Amino acid sequence: xxxxxxxxxxxxxxxxxxxxxxxxxxxxxxxxxxxxxxxxxxxxxxxxxxxxxxxxxxxxxxxxxxxxxxxxxxxxxxxxxxxxxxxxxxxxxxxxxxxxxxxxxxxxxxxxxxxxxxxxxxxxxxxxxxxxxxxxxxxxxxxxxxxxxxxxxxxxxxxxxxxxxxxxxxxxxxxxxxxxxxxxxxxxxxxxxxxxxxxxxxxxxxxxxxxxxxxxxxxxxxxxxxxxxxxxxxxxxxxxxxxxxxxxxxxxxxxxxxxxxxxxxxxxxxxxxxxxxxxxxxxxxxxxxxxxxxxxxxxxxxxxxxxxxxxxxxxxxxxxxxxxxxxxxxxxxxxxxxxxxxxxxxxxxxxxxxxxxxxxxxxxxxxxxxxxxxxxxxxxxxxxxxxxxxxxxxxxxxxxxxxxxxxxxxxxxxxxxxxxxxxxxxxxxxxxxxxxxxxxxxxxxxxxxxxxxxxxxxxxxxxxxxxxxxxxxxxxxxx
Numbered sequence: 001x002x003x004x005x006x007x008x009x010x011x012x013x014x015x016x017x018x019x020x021x022x023x024x025x026x027x028x029x030x031x032x033x034x035x036x037x038x039x040x041x042x043x044x045x046x047x048x049x050x051x052x053x054x055x056x057x058x059x060x061x062x063x064x065x066x067x068x069x070x071x072x073x074x075x076x077x078x079x080x081x082x083x084x085x086x087x088x089x090x091x092x093x094x095x096x097x098x099x100x101x102x103x104x105x106x107x108x109x110x111x112x113x114x115x116x117x118x119x120x121x122x123x124x125x126x127x128x129x130x131x132x133x134x135x136x137x138x139x140x141x142x143x144x145x146x147x148x149x150x151x152x153x154x155x156x157x158x159x160x161x162x163x164x165x166x167x168x169x170x171x172x173x174x175x176x177x178x179x180x181x182x183x184x185x186x187x188x189x190x191x192x193x194x195x196x197x198x199x200x201x202x203x204x205x206x207x208x209x210x211x212x213x214x215x216x217x218x219x220x221x222x223x224x225x226x227x228x229x230x231x232x233x234x235x236x237x238x239x240x241x242x243x244x245x246x247x248x249x250x251x252x253x254x255x256x257x258x259x260x261x262x263x264x265x266x267x268x269x270x271x272x273x274x275x276x277x278x279x280x281x282x283x284x285x286x287x288x289x290x291x292x293x294x295x296x297x298x299x300x301x302x303x304x305x306x307x308x309x310x311x312x313x314x315x316x317x318x319x320x321x322x323x324x325x326x327x328x329x330x331x332x333x334x335x336x337x338x339x340x341x342x343x344x345x346x347x348x349x350x351x352x353x354x355x356x357x358x359x360x361x362x363x364x365x366x367x368x369x370x371x372x373x374x375x376x377x378x379x380x381x382x383x384x385x386x387x388x389x390x391x392x393x394x395x396x397x398x399x400x401x402x403x404x405x406x407x408x409x410x411x412x413x414x415x416x417x418x419x420x421x422x423x424x425x426x427x428x429x430x431x432x433x434x435x436x437x438x439x440x441x442x443x444x445x446x447x448x449x450x451x452x453x454x455x456x457x458x459x460x461x462x463x464x465x466x467x468x469x470x471x472x473x474x475x476x477x478x479x
Contacts, residue, residue, distance in 0.1 A: 019445035020289050022432060026450070027285055034456050036305065037396055038328045039354060040389040041379055043347065045461055046356055050378025052367075054353065059116040061351035062338050066117070069155065071125040073328065074106070074144070075343035077361075078135040080168065083202045085190070085232060085260055087267045089345040089359055090131045096140070102343075102361065103140045107147035108368050109342050114151035122153045124334050128162040134169055138176055145180045159184055159222075159314065159333055166212040167204050174215040185216055186225040187252075191232060192243040199233040199277060206246055213250045223253040223313055230287045231260035233277035237286045244294045254315055255300065255308040256330060257291055259284075292449075304396060304451055307331045324397040331397065344374075352386065354379040384460065387412070392455045399443040399451070424457040 035042040062070075077091045078099050091098070114120070126148070136144065154160055161184040162177060177185065189209060190202060197203045209226075216224050226247060230240055247255070262278060264270040279287065292302060300308040301316045307330060309315040318324045318333040325332050327339060328347050341348035341357060344364045348355045355378040358364045367374035381389070387410050394401045403414045415422065415438070425441065428434055433447035433454055447454055456462055 017293075019449065020292060022446050023449045024285060024289055026431060026446070028281060034452050034462075035459065036330075037392055037452060037455055038326050038330065039347075039349065040392050040459070041354075041381070041385055041461055042459075043354075043356070046354060046377040046379045048377045050353070050355060050375060050380070052372045052375050054380065055350070055355050055373050055375045055378070056116060058350040058353040058355065059113065063117050063119075065338070065351065066119060066121060069122040069124040069158075069334075069337055070152070071327065071332075071334070071337045071339040072123050072127070072148070072152065073339060073341045073346055073348070074126070074128045074133070074148075075130065075341070075346040075357075076102075076128060076133040076136060077131040077344055078102070079130065079132045079165075080135065081201070082269050083190075083200055084269045084272045085200045085202075085229060086269060087261070087263070088131060091361070096137055098361075099136055099140055101365075103136070103143050105365055105368050106144060106343055109374065110147050110151050112368075112373055113340060113342070120151060120153050122155050124155055124158040124337055125332065125339075126154060126158070126160045127329050129329070130163060132165045132168065133162050134164045134173060138173070141176065141180065154181055156181075161186060161223075161225075163188065164212065166209045169212055171211075171215050174212065174219060178219040178221065183221055184223040184225065185212075185221055186227065187212060189226045189243075189247065190229045191235065191240065192246050193234070193239050195234045196232050196239070199273065201272070210250060213252070224250075225254035225256065226250075226252040228255065228257045228291075229260050230257060230291065231262075231279060231284045233274055235279050235287060236283060237290050240287045241290055241294060244291060248294075248298050251310075253310050253313040255295065257288070257295075257306050257308070259288070259306070302448070303331055304399075304448060305330070319397065322398065326393055326396055352381045354381075388458050388460060391458050395441070395443060395455050395458075396451055399448055401441040403439050403441065418458070420463070421457050425454070428454060428457070 075089070076099075077089055079090050079092055080094055082090075082092050134141075148154065160182050162182050163186045164177075166187055166189075187209060188202075189204070190200065191197060192206050192209075194203065213224055228243070228247070262270060262273065262275065264273070295308050296302055299310065301311055301319075303309055303315055303319060303324075307315065314333045315324070315331060323334060325334070327349070328341075338351060339347075339349045341355065344357055344361055345359045346357050355375055358367060358374045358376040363376070364374045387406075390410070391401060391406065406412070407414050422436075425434060425436055428447070429436060432444055433450055434444055435442045443451060443454060
């Protein structure tokens with residue numbers, strides 16, 4: 001599929017103070033719940049009709065596209081302790097017999113997928129998530145990496161990342177990660193305030209986190225990322241700013257600052273959180289605005305949504321070069337690669353198909369025992385989906401859309417195809433979120449803070465949910 005050439009975005013750390021002030025007044029009125037667009041269509045649209053046979057066909061199509069490099073995601077679901085805020089697919093245990101068995105099945109899944117691809121494909125990006133991937137003991141980690149390198153070629157100049165819990169990682173374990181070929185680590189921090197940590201059942205000292213960062217620097221890791229969460233119990237603007245100050249002493253290359261979504265009816269551990277201690281909506285918004293001001297003043301580039309990076313980090317460089325993309329880990333550095341997902345609940349994106357594995361180990365093991373890939377659900381993209389994904393991706397990653405390039409790449413008349421969407425954009429333009437003419441759409445600094453609200457205009461499934469008829473693009477020059 002050809003795609004429009006994406007413009008570069010200058011790496012600037014200054015953020016428009018007027019935009020932040022306008023965001024305060026607009027956000028409560030205009031920024032409701034909506035997708036994060038780590039995929040389009042979004043995961044809530046996946047269907048149970050996606051089965052092993054359709055995934056195998058997608059892998060055959062991916063094989064025909066070789067030798068294009070791939071991205072890989074491995075889901076390691078185990079954690080020793082539960083964090084009350086967490087909505088991840090996880091297994092709380094201290095029993096390594098369970099993880100040892102899981103590693104065996106993970107290797108079997110890799111062998112089945114790689115066998116279908118027919119050759120040892122190059123991998124530009126790999127990411128181990130969870131759960132807590134460093135739950136695995138050193139022997140288990142070596143076995144997983146051995147299976148990966150047996151079936152795939154992890155490119156040495158690629159990005160190979162792992163999520164770690166600083167409370168469970170020693171200098172020896174950090175040395176092992178470097179030996180295994182990881183060059184980027186992502187640390188869960190959430191908040192350094194002890195009262196907040198106690199309320200979410202995750203007490204983690206600054207010193208534990210600092211020691212891991214220092215080890216990563218000493219061992220030559222290319223990038224250190226930290227995850228923070230705002231909206232947790234007992235947080236205030238002042239107290240979260242103190243956490244940001246402590247984070248800045250460690251100078252991580254990337255930061256993700258996620259909004260806590262309190263959904264105790266969906267995630268049972270959240271029922272242990274005292275709702276009365278959660279910051280009110282106005283305070284939560286103030287925390288976000290203060291954090292953006294704080295980080296950009298300290299030299300971080302606001303990448304978009306909840307991501308920040310130093311100007312010389314690969315993420316900021318990718319945005320400048322027009323290579324930034326959204327995938328299931330958020331913003332990523334290389335566009336256009338098929339992604340294979342391994343492990344329970346892992347999601348892949350292969351040859352125009354999204355594929356998600358079974359969510360429980362019992363279902364996952366049963367499928368592999370029967371010689372089937374453990375597919376639970378997925379989605380086959382249409383021509384219309386591909387087109388809208390291109391548009392949403394350009395807006396989310398680069399803040400601009402070259403309409404002529406989209407028309408040339410997809411063989412459409414943009415104004416005719418998207419007449420209702422353009423009317424929706426005009427309404428957002430009156431709020432100051434964007435500027436547009438016949439040739440391009442440009443997101444304003446204010447619009448960057450509400451970019452998913454702009455992207456939602458092009459989501460045909462949301463429009464259908466709202467009862468609006470949406471013409472379907474069925475044909476174009478490229479698929």
